[in-house]
Amino acid sequence: MPVYVQHEVLGKVSDVFNAEAIWQAPGLALFTRRPLLRDLLERSPRELRGRAPVRCFSHVTLMLAQEELDDDRHLTRGARVRDLAQSLTALHQKDFGDLLGSDDVRYDVIGTEQLEPGEVEVKFGHAVYLPSAGEKVLYQVSSSPDGSSWHPVCAMYLHQRLALIGQDGEHASHGAPGWAFGSDGALLLVNDGPDAPIEVHVRPKGAFECSFDGESDAYAITRRGVLDGAGEPVRLLLKIARVHAAAPAARSIRPAAVWKSRTDATAVPLSQRPRGPVENDATFAPAAQQRVSLVALALPRLSRYRDTGATRLDIGLDHALALTPQGMPSAIRFCVDGDDQLQAIMGEQAQNVQAPARFAPGGTAAIELRAVPMAMADRYCATLMLPQPASLPVAGGTRLVFGRSAPMLAALRVLDSPRFLQQSGAAASADRLGLSRSAFSFEAGSAGFQIHRLSATQALYHLDADLQYVATISSDQAYLLPPGHHLVAGHYVLRFDA
Known part of the structure; x- marks a missing residue:
């Protein structure tokens, strides 16, 4: 039966403004005592094909005790609520990106007098809708x-x-x-x-x-x-x-x-305070003009990472020239082996390639491999331009962190999966090659973005609007990145737009 309204109380949470504590319990889900938000979304998909989920719900209302929202408004002017909505959106996009299609992920955080401090309640389903900013x-x-x-x-x-x-x-x-x-x-x-x-x-x-x-x-x-x-x-x-x-x-x-009667409980609501209609009922997601876009992937030299056991990095693009979903065939694949040899593979044919190069698999739009600047050549062998860049909005005036353990911009870390990396020993995410857990922080301002390197081992490169090398960011001091310029961290070439 369709899930028109799924309504659950998550119970006590150690920190209701910690998105990860609401999203998923640490360790294996098999041993958790109660489901958290990620488990609920996984167990109640929006659409199934056979028994396989093909779409997930993307609009979620989160309810906290009213006094906790009041305290946040008094002390931080609602900053923790906004960060919570942003972080949950990023986690949702990261873990369910292949089930979202063109759907926007939207979170609304509201208060209710029916919850005690520390309790969290969630609601989603076919009949749960959150309007976009300015929607009539x-x-x-x-x-x-x-x-x-x-x-x-x-x-x-x-x-x-x-x-x-x-x-x-x-x-x-x-x-x-x-x-x-x-x-x-x-x-x-x-x-x-x-x-x-x-x-x-x-x-x-x-x-x-x-x-x-x-x-x-x-x-x-x-x-x-x-x-x-x-x-x-x-x-x-x-x-x-x-x-x-x-x-x-x-x-x-x-x-x-x-409407036909239902005999099973497809909606399990527990508590919520109804709200009257407001035409300008906006969610807490900030209406920011600044955006960060993933425009290219910097292909690493695996010889630098021999001690990790990495032997091959394999990135596939489908016929729409987007990253190939897991288990689906690729129109073209780009592979880097342990000796830094770069190959392009189409069907059964593989050829060694060097950048710059262009490819048009199946007569589709061209895919471009660019040579990396000399200052980056000891770490990277080529830059793979993405025909379909991914983009996310960011809030101005807030310092945000990018890295393996940071939920912010997690949806742009498209290689954060062991399926892209072959290595001896235990499987690991490809992001472990060259990206620190907390790589850098950024804050949007009127003149551009203030960048702070957070790890002494993190390599950061500043490229201009045309992807030409500008500087290596090796200091822990604040660095101003102009609007429209790029930052390279790990595999990711990110454009910061104001």
Whole structure:
């Protein structure tokens, strides 16, 4: 059965602003006593093909005790909440990147009086939606028991597909004031876009009567057997008012479709405080203009890492010229062996290559191998330009860390997997070659990015907008990187845009 709303209390967490403590328990999941957020998302995929997950949920509401959010607002002006949302977004993108497709990962952190300090509650599912910054409200939904006084229920945004309305936020994505039909009943609103009429579905099958009341311009909902003191059916009116300026499609006035009854618990809500609709209801993700993009991969000389047992680095690109997902065939592969020999492999044919070189597998767009600057040639044998650069926004005025153990920009560390590296001994992530656990910190400012090297063994290189060598950053003092310039750390060539 589909997971319309998955609602779980994670219990006590040592630090509710520590994203990793919420995301996944240390060690093997087999030995953890309770699931954390990553486990819940993994166990409840958005879409399956056979038994294999092909999509995951990407919108998550996180609930903390209200007093902890109040303290954060008083002491740090909400900085810890913003960092928590950013870090969870990065962990989500890193661990489920192959199941996201084009979906944006969005986190909203809200407070509730129903949680004790140290407790964390999460909610996600098909009917959980978080609007993007500036997204317009398409419908405002309100309810009334008699048509004289109306109470807000929720907003339906332009790109929002589903909303589940029921008794309260514990049993649906939104609670309707005046709902008297029990926790097992619900209304599902289906939005097919601004040019289609909204659909109203009721469940369980056969329990509700739902029709459009033209006099009140609202849907009238009754449930069989639910009567008031006078023996009359208890009625709830649901008004779905168009807000967006685009011309709406003609309303289809007909009884609402029914929703089949469910016998299993696909939604396990425990507690939440419902919120009224606010047109500018923004998430805590910062609306930053600064971005960091992964534009190329610096292919290392494996001879430098013989003592680690590394024997071969293998990077594949598919026919769309994106990194090949695990287990899928590649249109072209680039391999570096333990003697620093670079090969390009297409199908069964392998050829030794030297940069610069260009390749067009299957007649697709060209892939470029660039020669590395002389100052970097002792560490790298070539630069593989990525036809589809990955990019993430970053918040200005906040000092952030990049490295193997840092969640920030984790989605850009695309080689953080043992599948890319062959070595004798235990499998290890390719990021262990040349990237420290905490490599550098960066902070966006008006003149560019302040870079601080955090590890004495970390090699950092400054390249200009055209990827020409500028400097080696060997000092622990602050270094100003102009907007549009690049920084090389480990395998990653990162462009910092203001």
